Amino acid sequence: MKKGFILYNDYKQHFDLLSNEELGILIRGTFAYEAENTEPNFDGKLQMAFSFIKAQLDRDSKKYEKKVAQCKAAGQASGRKRALTKPTNKETATTTDTTTAKEKEEKITFADCVHLTQTQHQTLLQTHGEAKTNALIQTLNNYKASHGKTYKSDYHTIQNWVIKKHEEQTSTAATSVAKQPPTKSHNYQGRTWDYDKLATLERQRLISQTT
Numbered sequence: 001m002k003k004g005f006i007l008y009n010d011y012k013q014h015f016d017l018l019s020n021e022e023l024g025i026l027i028r029g030t031f032a033y034e035a036e037n038t039e040p041n042f043d044g045k046l047q048m049a050f051s052f053i054k055a056q057l058d059r060d061s062k063k064y065e066k067k068v069a070q071c072k073a074a075g076q077a078s079g080r081k082r083a084l085t086k087p088t089n090k091e092t093a094t095t096t097d098t099t100t101a102k103e104k105e106e107k108i109t110f111a112d113c114v115h116l117t118q119t120q121h122q123t124l125l126q127t128h129g130e131a132k133t134n135a136l137i138q139t140l141n142n143y144k145a146s147h148g149k150t151y152k153s154d155y156h157t158i159q160n161w162v163i164k165k166h167e168e169q170t171s172t173a174a175t176s177v178a179k180q181p182p183t184k185s186h187n188y189q190g191r192t193w194d195y196d197k198l199a200t201l202e203r204q205r206l207i208s209q210t211t
Helices: 007-017 020-036 044-084 090-097 118-128 130-147 154-179 197-211
Strands: 108-111 114-116
Touching: 007 044, 007 090, 020 044, 044 130, 108 118, 108 130, 114 118, 114 154, 118 130, 118 154, 130 154, 130 197, 154 197
Parallel strands: none
Antiparallel strands: 108 114
16 A cells, blocks of 8 residues: 655646635545545535546556556566575585575565565664654655665665665755744634645655655
C-alpha cells in the first residue's frame, strides 16, 4: 500500500475557484478516496475539481503498482540466481562455510521494495529509533519503486545515502515551517484547521515520492 500521493500544481486553478470551506471538504474527500478507496459524493464545483484529481490519482496508482511488480520480479530473479550459485572448489567452499551468521540470515520484506535481515533492521532501530528507521525504509522504497532501481544490499544503500538524504529533507522541511506565519481557517463543522501545517505535510509527501 502506498504511503502517500501527489497533488500537482495544475490543480491550483481549480482550487482557486473554491472557498476555504469547500477546499477543506475536497481535500478530506481526496484522502478518503486514496486511503480507503471511497469515492466522495460531490456535486457542482467540488465534483469537477475532484474529477481531475481522481483521474491523476488512478494513473499514478497504476504506475506505482507496475514499478512494485518490477521490483518484486527483480528481487525474485536475483534470489534464484544466488540459489543456483554453488562453490566450484574447496577454497570457495571454505569461504562459504566461514560466512558469518549475519550474512546467512534470510531477508525480510519491510516495504514493497525494501528487504533487510532481522539483524540489519535491529541495528537501524538501535541507531536511529523506530520512527526514523521507518522513514528511512519508506524513502528507499519510494525511490526504488519510482525509478525501478534494485540494489544488492538495501541495508548498505540506506547507510550509504538514504540517511543523508532523509536528514537533508528533514532540515529543509523544518526550515520551511519556521518561516511560515501561522494562518488558520474553519471548516463547515466549526473545527479549526491549520492549512500551513497541511501544506508542509504535503510537501514532505511530495519529497518522499519524488526521491
